[in-house]
Amino acid sequence: METTTIGFIGLGLIGGSIAKAIRKFHPEYQIMAYNRTKDILEDAVFDGIVDIACTERDTRFALCDYIFLCATVDYNLECLPWLKQTIRPGCILTDVGSVKGEIHKKITALDMAANFIGGHPMAGSEKTGYEHSTDHLIENAYYILTPSEEVGLDKIGNYTELVSSIGALPMILTWEEHDYITACVSHLPHIVAASLVNVVQKLDSPLEHMKTIAAGGFKDITRIASSSPHMWQQICLENPEHISKVLDEYIRLIVQAKYLVDQRDANGLYEMFVNSRDYRNSFSDAPSGPLKKSFTLYCDVVDETGAIATIATILSMNGISMKNIGILHNREFEDGVLKIEFYDEDALAQAAEQLKKRNYIIYER
Numbered sequence: 001m002e003t004t005t006i007g008f009i010g011l012g013l014i015g016g017s018i019a020k021a022i023r024k025f026h027p028e029y030q031i032m033a034y035n036r037t038k039d040i041l042e043d044a045v046f047d048g049i050v051d052i053a054c055t056e057r058d059t060r061f062a063l064c065d066y067i068f069l070c071a072t073v074d075y076n077l078e079c080l081p082w083l084k085q086t087i088r089p090g091c092i093l094t095d096v097g098s099v100k101g102e103i104h105k106k107i108t109a110l111d112m113a114a115n116f117i118g119g120h121p122m123a124g125s126e127k128t129g130y131e132h133s134t135d136h137l138i139e140n141a142y143y144i145l146t147p148s149e150e151v152g153l154d155k156i157g158n159y160t161e162l163v164s165s166i167g168a169l170p171m172i173l174t175w176e177e178h179d180y181i182t183a184c185v186s187h188l189p190h191i192v193a194a195s196l197v198n199v200v201q202k203l204d205s206p207l208e209h210m211k212t213i214a215a216g217g218f219k220d221i222t223r224i225a226s227s228s229p230h231m232w233q234q235i236c237l238e239n240p241e242h243i244s245k246v247l248d249e250y251i252r253l254i255v256q257a258k259y260l261v262d263q264r265d266a267n268g269l270y271e272m273f274v275n276s277r278d279y280r281n282s283f284s285d286a287p288s289g290p291l292k293k294s295f296t297l298y299c300d301v302v303d304e305t306g307a308i309a310t311i312a313t314i315l316s317m318n319g320i321s322m323k324n325i326g327i328l329h330n331r332e333f334e335d336g337v338l339k340i341e342f343y344d345e346d347a348l349a350q351a352a353e354q355l356k357k358r359n360y361i362i363y364e365r
C-alpha cells in the first residue's frame with residue numbers, strides 16, 4: 001500500500017515540531033521538506049525526520065497528500081500560485097499561521113479553496129528555528145482548523161484525524177472567529193508584554209534598579225516579549241481590526257484600574273483582583289480531550305548533581321511511585337525544572353505536599 005506523503009515548506013519551530021510529531025507517531029510516512037537554510041534540511045535528514053530534502057519549487061511536492069506551509073506568512077502566500085499548478089487534486093493544503101484571514105482571501109482569489117484547510121497550533125515559544133522544535137510542542141494543545149467553505153467533509157475528517165493522531169486537540173472554527181479570538185488571547189498579550197517591558201525601560205534610572213530587581217511576576221508576564229519581532233510585526237499588520245477592537249476594551253480596563261488607584265477605591269480594587277483571580281483559576285491548564293490526563297508536577301531544582309536523587313528519595317520514602325522523571329528546558333519555565341509524572345491524582349497530591357513541606361517550589365499544570 002502506498003504510504004502517506006507529507007510536505008513542509010519552512011521547517012522552523014512549528015514546521016519542525018509538526019514534522020517531528022508526525023515522524024514519532026507515523027514512522028512509516030514519507031516526509032519531504034524545503035527550507036531556505038540548507039543546513040537545517042541536512043540536519044533534519046540526519047535526524048531521520050525528513051526523507052527528501054527538496055529544492056525551491058520542487059516538482060516532487062506533487063506527490064504530497066498534505067502540504068504544510070510553515071515559512072513566514074509572506075513567503076507562504078508567495079508560494080500559492082506555484083502550488084496551484086503543482087499539487088495533486090486530493091492534496092490537503094494547510095498552513096500554521098497565527099492569522100487566517102489573509103491566506104483564506106488569497107486562496108479564494110486563486111480558486112484553491114477546495115484544497116485548503118487553514119491550521120493553527122495554539123502552542124509555541126519565544127524561540128524560533130528548527131533547533132528549538134520538539135516532537136511534543138503541540139502535544140495536548142488545541143489545534144485550530146479553519147476549513148474553506150468548498151473543502152469536502154472527507155478532507156476535514158482526514159485532517160482532524162491526523163491532528164489527533166499526533167497528540168493535539170483539533171477544534172474547527174471559521175477564520176473570522178479564529179482571528180477575533182486569537183486577537184484577544186494571543187495577539188493582545190504579546191502587545192501587553194512588549195509594552196510592559198518598554199515601560200520599565202522608559203522609567204528605569206541609569207542605575208537600572210528596576211531591571212535588576214524585576215522578579216518572578218514581571219518575568220512570568222513578559223516571557224513572550226522575547227518573541228520574534230518580525231513574526232509579531234506581521235501578525236499585527238495582518239489582523240489590525242480585531243487587535244484594535246480588543247485593545248480598545250483593554251485600554252478601557254486599564255483606565256478604570258488607574259481611576260480605582262487614584263480614588264483609593266479599596267472595594268473596587270479588591271473586586272478587580274477577586275474577579276481576575278477567580279476567572280483565571282477557572283481556566284483549564286490541561287485541556288481535557290481524547291488524551292489521557294497526565295498527573296504531572298514541575299519542581300524548581302538547583303542544577304547540581306544529586307538534586308534529582310534527593311527528590312526521588314523523598315518520594316520513595318513516602319511510598320509514592322513515579323512514572324517518569326526528568327529535567328525539562330521548556331518554554332514555560334525560565335530555567336530547567338524537574339518534571340515528575342505520577343500514575344494517579346492521589347500520588348500527585350501526596351508528592352506535592354511532601355515537596356512543599358521541604359520548601360521546594362512546585363508548579364502543577
Ligand SMILES: NC(=O)c1ccc[n+]([C@@H]2O[C@H](COP(=O)([O-])OP(=O)(O)OC[C@H]3O[C@@H](n4cnc5c(N)ncnc54)[C@H](O)[C@@H]3O)[C@@H](O)[C@H]2O)c1
Pocket residue numbers: 009010011012013014015034035036037040070071072073075096097098099120121122123124125126127128129130231
Ligand atoms: N512561534 C510560535 O509560537 C508560533 C505558534 C503558532 C504558529 N506560529 C506561526 O508559524 C509560522 C512560522 O513560525 P515559526 O515560529 O515556526 O518561525 P521560524 O522562524 O522558527 O520558522 C520559519 C522557517 O521558515 C523558513 N523560511 C523563512 N523564509 C523562507 C523562505 N523565503 N523560503 C523558505 N523557507 C523560509 C526559515 O528558514 C525557518 O526555518 C508563523 O507564520 C507563525 O505565525 C508560530
Ligand SMILES: O=C(O)C(=O)C[C@]1(C(=O)O)C=C[C@@H](O)C=C1
Pocket residue numbers: 097098121122123124125126185186187224227331
Ligand atoms: O508560548 C508562547 O511563547 C506563545 O506565544 C505561543 C502562542 C501564543 O500563545 O500566543 C504564540 C503565537 C501563536 O500563534 C500561538 C501560540
